[in-house]
Amino acid sequence: MTGSLNVVGYGLSAIGPGIGVGIVFAAFINGVARQPEARGQLQGIAFIGFALSEALAILGLVLAFVL
Amino acid sequence: MTIVLAAEELNPLVPHPIEIVVGTIAFLLLFYVLKRTVFPQFEKVYAERTDKIEGGLKRAEEAQEEANRLRQQYEEQLAGLRAEAARIRDEARAEGQQIKAELRAQAEEEAERIRQRGLEQLNAAREQTVRTLRAEVGGLAVQLAERIIRTELSDDARRAATVDDFLSELDGLAQRRETSPTAGGSS
Amino acid sequence: MTTLATAPAPGFEAPGVADFDLPPIFGPVTKPVVQLVLAAIIIYVAFRYSVRKPALVPSKSQFLGESFHGIVRNSIARDMIGPEFLKYVPFLTTLFAFLLVNNLFGIIPLFQFPTFSHPGVPYALAAMVWLIFTYVGIRHHGFLGYLRTSTWPPDVPWWVRIILTPIEFISNILLRPVTLSLRLFGNMFAGHLLLLVFILGGEYMLFTADSILLKVLSPFAFGMGIVFTFFEAFVQVVQAYIFVMLTASYIGTVLADDH
Numbered sequence: 001m002t003g004s005l006n007v008v009g010y011g012l013s014a015i016g017p018g019i020g021v022g023i024v025f026a027a028f029i030n031g032v033a034r035q036p037e038a039r040g041q042l043q044g045i046a047f048i049g050f051a052l053s054e055a056l057a058i059l060g061l062v063l064a065f066v067l
Numbered sequence: 068m069t070i071v072l073a074a075e076e077l078n079p080l081v082p083h084p085i086e087i088v089v090g091t092i093a094f095l096l097l098f099y100v101l102k103r104t105v106f107p108q109f110e111k112v113y114a115e116r117t118d119k120i121e122g123g124l125k126r127a128e129e130a131q132e133e134a135n136r137l138r139q140q141y142e143e144q145l146a147g148l149r150a151e152a153a154r155i156r157d158e159a160r161a162e163g164q165q166i167k168a169e170l171r172a173q174a175e176e177e178a179e180r181i182r183q184r185g186l187e188q189l190n191a192a193r194e195q196t197v198r199t200l201r202a203e204v205g206g207l208a209v210q211l212a213e214r215i216i217r218t219e220l221s222d223d224a225r226r227a228a229t230v231d232d233f234l235s236e237l238d239g240l241a242q243r244r245e246t247s248p249t250a251g252g253s254s
Numbered sequence: 255m256t257t258l259a260t261a262p263a264p265g266f267e268a269p270g271v272a273d274f275d276l277p278p279i280f281g282p283v284t285k286p287v288v289q290l291v292l293a294a295i296i297i298y299v300a301f302r303y304s305v306r307k308p309a310l311v312p313s314k315s316q317f318l319g320e321s322f323h324g325i326v327r328n329s330i331a332r333d334m335i336g337p338e339f340l341k342y343v344p345f346l347t348t349l350f351a352f353l354l355v356n357n358l359f360g361i362i363p364l365f366q367f368p369t370f371s372h373p374g375v376p377y378a379l380a381a382m383v384w385l386i387f388t389y390v391g392i393r394h395h396g397f398l399g400y401l402r403t404s405t406w407p408p409d410v411p412w413w414v415r416i417i418l419t420p421i422e423f424i425s426n427i428l429l430r431p432v433t434l435s436l437r438l439f440g441n442m443f444a445g446h447l448l449l450l451v452f453i454l455g456g457e458y459m460l461f462t463a464d465s466i467l468l469k470v471l472s473p474f475a476f477g478m479g480i481v482f483t484f485f486e487a488f489v490q491v492v493q494a495y496i497f498v499m500l501t502a503s504y505i506g507t508v509l510a511d512d513h
Contacts, residue, residue: 040333047499052425055433061440062432065080077271079443080436082374089287090375091382093294094352101301102344108305109323110340116310 006064013060020053204237266458269450274371274443289369293355301351326350326498334502335509342505345386349379350498353438357490360446361483368442368490373435380435383501388427391508400508434500441493445486452479 028046032039211233276285304319312320326347331339353370360368370376391400405422406415456475459468 040329044334044499044503047496048503051433051437051496051500054437055425055429058433058436058440062080062436065078077275079271079274079371080373080439082377083284083286083372084374085282085284086286086290086372086374087378090290090369091378093290094348094375094379094382097294097297097352098345098348100298101348105301105305105319106323106344106347108308109320112308112310112312112316112320119310 004064006067010060010064013063014057017053017055017057017060020056021050024049024053208237266455266462269447269454273450274446276367285365285367286369286372286375289356289359289365289367290375293352293359293369296355297348297351322351323347330495330499330502334499334506336506338509339502342502346498346502349501350494353379353494353497354491357442357494358487360442360449360490361487368446370438371442371446373439376435376438379497380431383434383504384431387430387501387504387508390505394509403508403510430504434497438493438497441489445482445489448482449479449486452476452482 024046028042031042215229278284279288301319304315307313308316323343327339327343330350331343331346335342356369356375359365360371388400391403394400395403404426405419407418407422410418452475456472456479459472459475463469
C-alpha cells in the first residue's frame with residue numbers, strides 16, 4: 001500500500017477547523033435568526049472567524065506538502 | 068502525491084515565476100485602466116442618482132416652505148385688514164356718537180333758549196299785568212268807594228261790613244299774588 | 255472510490271499533483287498564463303461595455319456592471335472599512351472581478367482549469383493586499399501605532415499579553431497574507447482535484463477497466479462529477495468573495511481607531 005502519511009496528518013488536522021467553521025456559522029445563523037437586521041455586521045464577523053479557524057486547516061495543507 | 072518523493076519533486080506550493088509576473092502585470096494594468104475609465108463613471112451615475120432623488124426631496128421641501136410662508140403672509144394681511152375694518156367701524160361709531168352728542172347739545176341749547184325766551188315773555192306779561200292791575204285796582208277801589216258813598220249811607224253797620232268785606236277780599240287777593248303794592252294800599 | 259480500490263486490472267493512476275503541471279503552449283507560456291491575460295481582457299471589455307453610455311436609468315448591461323460594483327461597494331467595502339471606504343472600492347472591485355473570472359475558468363468548458371490552483375498569482379495578490387493594509391495602517395497610526403493596534407489588544411492583563419501579543423503579531427501581520435493566498439489556492443487546487451478524480455475515474459471505468467460492472471457504474475462517477483461541478487461553481491464564487499471580504503476587513507481593522 002502506497003500513500004503519503006502527510007495526507008493522513010492533514011486529514012486529522014482538518015477535523016478541528018471543520019468543527020470550528022461549523023460552530024462559527026452556527027452562531028452566525030443563530031444571530032441572524034434572532035436579529036435579522038444585524039445581518040450585515042454579523043456577516044463580516046462570521047467571515048473573519050471562519051478565516052481564522054480555516055487558517056489552521058490551510059497550515060495543515062501547507063505542512064502536508066512541505067514536510 | 069502517491070509517493071512522497073514525487074510530491075517533493077512537484078510541490079504544488081512552489082509558484083511558477085512567469086505566472087507571478089504576468090498575473091501581477093495583468094492585474095495592475097486592469098486595475099489602473101478600470102480605475103481611470105470605468106469606476107468614475109459608476110460613481111458619477113451613483114452621485115447623479117442620489118442628487119436627483121435628494122434634489123427632488125429638497126425642491127419639494129422648498130416649495131412647501133414657500134407655500135407656508137405665503138400662507139402666513141396672507142394670514143397676516145388678512146389680520147391686518149380685519150383690524151383696519153374694526154378700526155374704521157370704531158371710528159365711524161365714535162363719529163356717530165359725537166355727532167349725536169353735538170346735535171343733542173345743540174337741541175338742548177335751543178330748547179333752553181326757547182324756554183328762556185318763554186320765561187322772559189311770561190315775566191314781561193306778568194309785569195305788564197301787575198302794572199295794569201295796579202292801575203285798575205286803584206280805579207276799582209275808587210269806583211267801589213264812590214258806589215258805597217253814593218247809595219247806602221243810612222245804615223252804618225252794614226256799610227262798615229261792606230267795607231270790611233271789600234278790604235279782606237283785597238287782602239286775600241294780595242296775599243295770593245304776594246305783591247306788596249296792594250298790601251301797602253290796604254293798610 | 256471503493257470500486258476503484260477493488261478494480262484489479264491495468265491499474266488506475268489516481269490524479270495527483272502531476273496533473274497540475276501543464277505543458278507549455280509556446281515558449282514558457284502555459285495555460286494559466288493565457289487565462290490570466292484573457293481574464294483581464296474579458297473583465298475590461300465587459301466593464302467598458304457596461305458603461306459605454308451611462309444613464310440615470312441603467313440599461314441591462316449597465317445594471318449588471320453597477321450591481322457588481324455595488325456589491326463590492328455597498329455590502330463589502332462600506333460595511334467592512336467604514337467612512338473612508340470609497341478610496342478602496344476600485345481595488346476591491348477589480349480584485350473581485352479578477353478572482354471570480356479566473357476561478358470560474360475552472361468550470362468553463364475549454365478552459366476547465368482554475369488559474370489559482372497554481373499558487374503564484376494568489377501569492378502576488380496577497381502580497382499586494384499585505385502591502386496595502388500595512389501602508390494604510392502605518393499612514394493612519396504611524397509605525398508604532400500600527401504595531402500597537404495590531405498586537406496590543408486593550409483591557410488584557412499583563413500575563414495574558416506575554417502569550418497574546420506574539421500570537422497577535424504572527425496571526426495579524428505574518429500569517430494574514432499566507433492564509434489569504436493559501437486559502438484561495440487550496441480551495442481551487444482541492445476542488446479541481448476532486449473533479450479530476452470523478453471525471454478521470456469515470457473515464458477509466460468506462461474505457462480502460464475490464465470489469466463490466468465498472469463500465470455500468472461509470473455514469474455514477476460522471477454524475478457525481480457534474481454535481482461537484484455545481485458545487486465547485488459555488489465554492490469558486492465564495493472563495494473570490496471571501497478573499498475580497500477579508501481584504502476589506504484587514505483594511506478596516508487597521509483603519510479602526512480602537513482594536
